[in-house]
Amino acid sequence: MLQEEAKAALEFVCYCARCGASLADPRNLVNLYSDTGRSICFWWCHACGAKGEAVEVDRVTAPHMAEE
Amino acid sequence: MLSKERNELLTQVGPGTPMGNLFRRYWLPIAAASELKDQWTKKVRLLGEDLVLYRDRRGKLGLIGDRCAHRGVSMTCGIPEHNGLRCPYHGWLYDGDGRCLEQPNEPDTSTFKDKVKIPGYKVQELGGLIFAYLGPEPAPLLPRYDLFVRKNVVRTIGYAVIPCNWLQIMENSLDPTHLEWLHGRYFQYVFEQNGRPQESWPISRHHQKIGFDVFEYGIIKRRVLEGQTEDCEDWVVGHPVVFPNMLRVGDYGAHSFQIRVPMDDTHTYHIWYTCFVPNEGVQVPEDYPISLYEAPLKDERGNFVTDYIDGQDMMSWVTQGEIADRTTERLGTSDKGIILYRQLLLQELAKVERGEDPMCVIRDEAKNDVIVLPQEENKYGVGDLLSGIAKDWNTRYALNIDEIIQICKGRMSQTV
Ligand code: FES
Ligand SMILES: [Fe+2]
Numbered sequence: 488m489l490q491e492e493a494k495a496a497l498e499f500v501c502y503c504a505r506c507g508a509s510l511a512d513p514r515n516l517v518n519l520y521s522d523t524g525r526s527i528c529f530w531w532c533h534a535c536g537a538k539g540e541a542v543e544v545d546r547v548t549a550p551h552m553a554e555e
Numbered sequence: 556m557l558s559k560e561r562n563e564l565l566t567q568v569g570p571g572t573p574m575g576n577l578f579r580r581y582w583l584p585i586a587a588a589s590e591l592k593d594q595w596t597k598k599v600r601l602l603g604e605d606l607v608l609y610r611d612r613r614g615k616l617g618l619i620g621d622r623c624a625h626r627g628v629s630m631t632c633g634i635p636e637h638n639g640l641r642c643p644y645h646g647w648l649y650d651g652d653g654r655c656l657e658q659p660n661e662p663d664t665s666t667f668k669d670k671v672k673i674p675g676y677k678v679q680e681l682g683g684l685i686f687a688y689l690g691p692e693p694a695p696l697l698p699r700y701d702l703f704v705r706k707n708v709v710r711t712i713g714y715a716v717i718p719c720n721w722l723q724i725m726e727n728s729l730d731p732t733h734l735e736w737l738h739g740r741y742f743q744y745v746f747e748q749n750g751r752p753q754e755s756w757p758i759s760r761h762h763q764k765i766g767f768d769v770f771e772y773g774i775i776k777r778r779v780l781e782g783q784t785e786d787c788e789d790w791v792v793g794h795p796v797v798f799p800n801m802l803r804v805g806d807y808g809a810h811s812f813q814i815r816v817p818m819d820d821t822h823t824y825h826i827w828y829t830c831f832v833p834n835e836g837v838q839v840p841e842d843y844p845i846s847l848y849e850a851p852l853k854d855e856r857g858n859f860v861t862d863y864i865d866g867q868d869m870m871s872w873v874t875q876g877e878i879a880d881r882t883t884e885r886l887g888t889s890d891k892g893i894i895l896y897r898q899l900l901l902q903e904l905a906k907v908e909r910g911e912d913p914m915c916v917i918r919d920e921a922k923n924d925v926i927v928l929p930q931e932e933n934k935y936g937v938g939d940l941l942s943g944i945a946k947d948w949n950t951r952y953a954l955n956i957d958e959i960i961q962i963c964k965g966r967m968s969q970t971v
């Protein structure tokens with residue numbers, strides 16, 4: 488993923504998945520990292536303390552089927 | 556990768572900034588006690604403020620603003636008095652709270668001095684260091700972390716003023732894998748250039764696994780290196796990053812705190828506080844002095860000094876830029892500890908903003924007799940690795956390092 492795409496991926500998460508508060512204020516954490524080529528947004532909500540990771544789903548695959 | 560706003564919020568520590576407010580909840584070391592033995596004042600830059608640490612004629616320490624309220628002369632050039640520090644220019648006298656006690660050339664009846672105040676902060680000494688507290692009252696206790704109060708050890712204090720932001724220095728401590736590169740492969744490359752044998756160097760094994768757990772005093776770091784299993788001390792015990800700004804490392808023979816004190820957004824006062832542990836049955840001489848030394852960042856020619864571990868770390872911190880640009884960083888899975896630390900900073904900041912005490916602000920005397928921190932000692936399965944390579948660490952700049960090693964081996968306890 489290129490720098491520009493990574494920048495766009497950083498904007499993937501905008502609201503807390505638990506309480507719905509906006510994560511725009513810098514006191515919330517939205518931190519992008521990469522795991523085996525996938526961009527992951529780690530987020531932490533200042534309002535309710537929830538944290539999670541979000542990955543944009545761009546392709547649906549079922550890898551276990553291949554073992555058949 | 557972070558947004559620009561988030562990078563600024565996390566790195567800025569000046570008065571009124573969120574992270575500055577968080578740091579103002581902690582006692583921060585600003586000098587070695589020995590520095591004020593043969594001089595009366597020391598200029599201190601702390602959290603974006605210019606201050607002067609001084610000792611009055613009674614021997615009492617004070618920390619006040621460096622600029623005289625009259626016309627701005629540096630109080631570092633001041634004259635110590637019985638009960639405070641006097642400006643050299645026109646003699647205004649201030650006490651440790653920054654209150655103006657005298658204005659010798661104003662009329663006797665003047666109350667002008669009562670309206671004049673410069674900043675004045677609390678200071679305390681522990682374990683050979685002087686700590687300052689810049690936050691709201693009531694001040695918490697000065698935490699008695701184990702190495703500050705440990706008995707029968709030889710201490711050294713190293714320092715450096717590092718021309719970069721504090722956060723990239725702390726993030727280095729949440730980044731275990733740099734060990735095998737910066738202090739492993741890169742160190743071997745330095746050896747190669749210096750004509751020193753490379754094979755003997757013990758730190759280049761690959762990391763199989765790293766782990767991070769939040770605990771009462773910060774984050775415990777764990778690692779499993781190639782050839783180790785999960786029952787090794789490096790994994791089971793690990794060692795902590797003490798919130799918000801201290802790393803603890805150690806082994807059988809030496810334990811060390813690395814304390815990162817933000818001077819301002821682009822300078823960090825770094826302290827290496829080491830306790831050398833004597834061999835079983837060896838008694839360290841009472842009152843053996845704590846030596847103080849500077850760990851150099853660069854040599855006379857302006858090149859980074861990279862033939863010791865801390866010089867390699869400093870090179871890495873400083874070359875990231877004055878304030879690392881996290882809007883262009885590309886983190887991978889090995890950087891998860893860094894993300895956890897950022898989250899912890901924001902979480903504890905949220906506590907401060909709710910009016911609560913953040914992590915490691917201690918007010919309970921019973922808890923503060925000694926705060927024992929976890930520390931693996933059989934490091935990488937090599938045992939006394941750190942002390943064994945004391946000359947490849949910052950401690951090599953302690954003028955008495957050879958003597959310290961002799962004392963700890965029990966060869967000099969009678970003669971010193
Ligand atoms: S490989 Fe980590 S900074 Fe270059
Ligand atoms: Fe390092």
Ligand SMILES: [Zn+2]
Nearest residue numbers: 503506532535
């Ligand atoms: Zn929330």
